[in-house]
Amino acid sequence: MATIGDTGATGVRNPLDVPRGLAGVVVTDTALGDVRGREGFYHYRQFSALELARTRSFEDVWYLMFHGELPDRGARDGFAARVAPLRHLPEEVREALPAIARSGSVSGPLAGLRTTLSLLGATAGLRPVYDIDAGQRREDALALCAAVPTALTALHRLSQGLEPVEPRDDLPYAANYLHMLTGSAPDAERTRAVERYLVSTIDHGFNASTFTARVVASTGADVAACLVAAIGALSGPLHGGAPSRALDTLDAIGTPDRIDGWIRDRVLAGERIMGFGHPVYRTEDPRSRMLRDIARGFGGPLVDLAVEVERQVETILAELKPGRELHTNVEFYAGVVMELCGLPRTMFTPTFCAARVVGWSANILEQAEDSKIIRPAARYVGAPPPQPVPAL
Structure with a gap:
């Protein structure tokens, strides 16, 4: 937990504990859209994205x-x-x-x-x-x-x-x-x-x-x-660098018969499977669902492998990490679709x-319509001040 300052009516700063990374903390109002992670839904203004x-x-x-x-x-x-x-x-x-x-x-x-x-x-x-x-x-x-x-x-x-x-x-x-x-x-x-x-x-x-x-x-x-x-x-790489990395995973697996062993080794080693999991969605990423349908429209070996990898990863994760919901995110099928459309991998994130x-x-x-500067606070955890400054 981190501590931020909240000044009350007396002017005294009261500490407020919030989750690391500000996860789930509301910092402002917006009319631009929202992500409803438990429902697997997001929107732009009042319309489904x-x-x-x-x-x-x-x-x-x-x-x-x-x-x-x-x-x-x-x-x-x-x-x-x-x-x-x-x-x-x-x-x-x-x-x-x-x-x-x-x-x-x-x-x-x-x-x-x-x-x-x-x-x-x-x-x-x-x-x-x-x-x-x-x-x-x-x-x-x-x-x-x-x-x-x-x-x-x-x-x-x-x-x-x-x-x-x-x-x-x-x-x-x-x-x-x-x-x-x-x-x-x-x-x-x-x-x-x-x-x-x-x-x-x-x-x-x-x-x-x-x-x-x-x-x-x-x-x-x-x-x-x-x-x-x-x-x-x-x-x-934790934000925008995953589409090509997810495709690299498919390249490393290569053929359907290698999926089970390749995935199990990495899950048991505690490694992240690129293209799976999202910090907000607790169900299937709706963008992934749309892109999977687009990929299936193209068809071909890469799409077949991707669909089978998705199926087996979810099965293996359910077995080895029961109760943990991990589904494909947007990057998994985005890489497949962009590859099929002829985009070079160096241009996926761009x-x-x-x-x-x-x-x-x-x-x-x-x-820009709000004149209040965003200025949170941090909790100091270093050596107690003031310490004497040592002489040279």
Whole structure:
């Protein structure tokens, strides 16, 4: 347990014990959505996130998160026309991308994106959210969200010795992303599969990166600074690095006959099975269920292996760790779907980022309306002060 300070009517600070990691602690109000872990359900504003992923475009849900309502056809077309030119990076940023790609050749496009967003913010002269009105904050966030896919795909291609592909103003978000990544027009089935994944990962409660973005926004910093902080949190393997690692697990198992022995060895050794378990869901992750259905639509050996691994892992865990609910999370089938859609594994987490940047931005905009800085306390457990300072 950790202790935070709560100042009462007398002005005396009263200690309050809360769970480690602030698990389950409500820190603010939000109108953006929620995750109901025991039910296996989450939503964006008043709509089921998975129903939105099934029935609506990425632009529709982006509009919903920023404006609080779903657009009609006219509003959708107007929004798409407004976003398209914002995809093109300023010349100063374009010229810097090769050097950024080289410096981030080991850590990948996500690390390069932090530098690129800082440069974008400086080039655009973004001002602190504290000093600007809600309309300008939204414009700043819109421009950065539109630029993120262009920056990510350019950094990836440059790291592979390829020239960046310019965005196409006539393509929707997901299709344009795949176009810039591969250099060719994606087919409709794969585009829609990626779009449904992108929609399903726009937002997901007060996860580590979203909370980080809100903490920085509470200081009044500019939108780019808030997004850079969120990406830093996402880069940690316990948060955003699992889709490719879950796929690495399938590679290591190789064939169905090896599943039982491979899984048992790791469970008995106390190792984590990547792609299983979630800090909030106590039932099946609804995103995993949707992505499993998408994967089954493609079919093939990889999908068959993934489905069998899921079945056997849950059976083995029920046997070896009775009473512990562990199901596949979003990363398990996300890796399968992205692999089937031709995305390189180094772009799995960046692709997640290309969606989540919209959710981060919506949270930044909401947090900017609250003038109270987020400033918790910690319980000191070191040597009792004051100690005498030793002489040299």
